[in-house]
Amino acid sequence: SMRGDLASIGVYNGTFHPVSCDPNGTLDDGLVGYWKMDESSWNGTSGEVKDFSGYGIGGTAVSGANTILRTPAQTNNTRTGTFSDNTYVTLGNYQFDTLTNATMSLWFYYTGSFDTNRLLFNRHINGAADSRQPIFVSYPGGYSNKLVFENIVNGSNRSVVSDNAISPNTWYHAVFVCGSVGMRMYLNGVQQVSTNSTTDCLVTISPTSATTLGGGGGTSFAGQIDDLRVYNRALSPQEISSLWSSGLGCLP
Template sequence: MNRRKFIATIGTAAAGASATVGTGAFTSVSADRSVSVQVADDADAFLAMTPSNGPNGEFAETTGDGTIALALTDTDAGGSGLGTDSVYEFDDVFRITNQGTQPVYAWATFAGASGDFTPNGTNTDIYLYPNGDSDDQLQDSDEDVLYLGVGQSAQIGVYVDTTDVTTDQDLTMTVNADVENPASGATVGGGGTTIPGPTNGLVSYWPLDSVGDGTAEDIVGTNDGALNGGVSAVSGEVDGAAAFDGSDDYVNVPDDPSLDLTGALTLAAWVKPSSDQDNYARILSREQSGAGNRQYNLGVDADATDPRTVVDTAGANGVEVSATVTFTDDSWHHAALTFDTSDAVRLYIDGTEEDSTPVNAPLVSRSSTVKFGAPAHLPGKDFFTGRIDDVRIYDRALSATEVSDLYGDTN
């Protein structure tokens, strides 16, 4: 039986160039490029790549110049290559981490194939996939891209199909990262979860599907939340959700600079508010006590019936936006708040804008946790009763079309 050798070298697509970038913020980076950049070892770059600690990590090696090379050849157990006319899936070969200052989309392309080996396109014989799911082909516009929040990592696997391949292959792999989404396919989070709806500017996303495991996982950022009281796992509008009893239940997300948003933001969540609701109950809150300290929140009004928000800007206290729509009716509703310092605070319910108030100054900046189901600053009151699902925070104001798309994509 013939044995095949596949070598994919990351960071040598352009002579003398690395797949990584040195210090400073970046908007787009590719290993195959003509611009002049300062380079760093793969482990230290903004898009860091390191061999896995798992058993398949032996197929990734750090070269003398600090870059990663994939060598699907000899193994420690005595193997000498890949068998012909076979399909291989190597989970968790190396890890990729966003060490930059912005969320990015990542994907890979291959070049240098010979014979009948196809390196790209819909019938590709080799591609990367994240977190053990080979259905997620990280291939630019042809298939999927990986969304990585700042500080987030993913396990990267390698798929190889050797059908009809009769020659050894020496390939070059180009790993790309961009703040803009290039793909027409699905967007996959670093945790392996497909992210429906807009993803540009998505700072944190809590699907609340992992509540049964004792945590509210942020699958695009690093802002995991802790459960307090008796928050429980229930069915949601989008897979699982969290249930809050209105007495002492809430999710607490620690203070983090990524959540200290003042110039523009979007808050969004699916909620099923109970008709037995406290007045001023909070769905999501980052604020301190008293006028002048309400950075952002989303909840219900004094009558415990209508959706409402009150925020404080550098120019005005008590900027209120509310909607006179059926809300606390034991039914699922999508609630979204957008803020743009040069435009307005806008409140959307079920994909439709219900009210807005003009603003011309940024939100106040306050040190605070973020809480789901309770105010961030008032212990023992204004608890939310009902279910909360699919919570998101963006660092920009989504347009009306994007809010409508988010509602439709997750409904």
């Protein structure tokens, strides 16, 4: 026998699908780079890290960056990029160098120690250390183990940081917005308190010598990175929440 309440029973004559994570159909609008990282493997072949935005900005694995099964698996993506030591992925620059407004979205799972800054994403000009745009997990002597997004142009640094320190061996969804709305960061769908003033976004580091994922131009990331998206506009809080929900089992 049963005790308690029972509600919302559904019977279907076909396959049940979870709710869409793009109910308004806007998450393809302004998408200029989309790397799912669900290839079976990478071996250093040019363009092998496929771009699904339609712009063909395929990435290339360097020094052994590869893919593995994601644990726990997402409904819509069961593989993820894995990075350690000096491994990283190079990405093309064509679409990035013109962006005055942008949103970057990715998932990450950090497995390293907090001994130095660990790069998730980086744009830099070779020979110009004072012009770069890194996203990284920090160390205690810097930003106290928090997630950081910096926009450094000719030595002038604007940054935003997460509210709390990053916990290792934990999946996070991170979104970074910059441009006319200023600089903002969202973790797991929640806007972080730290913000910064209006600034041109990725175009400020142009022409770029390198755009890399998981390292390059600094200390490499340790762990997994998945589902990187770049938009040529600032996503709304509702759209960012939808991207966060996509990792919880809704349909892309």
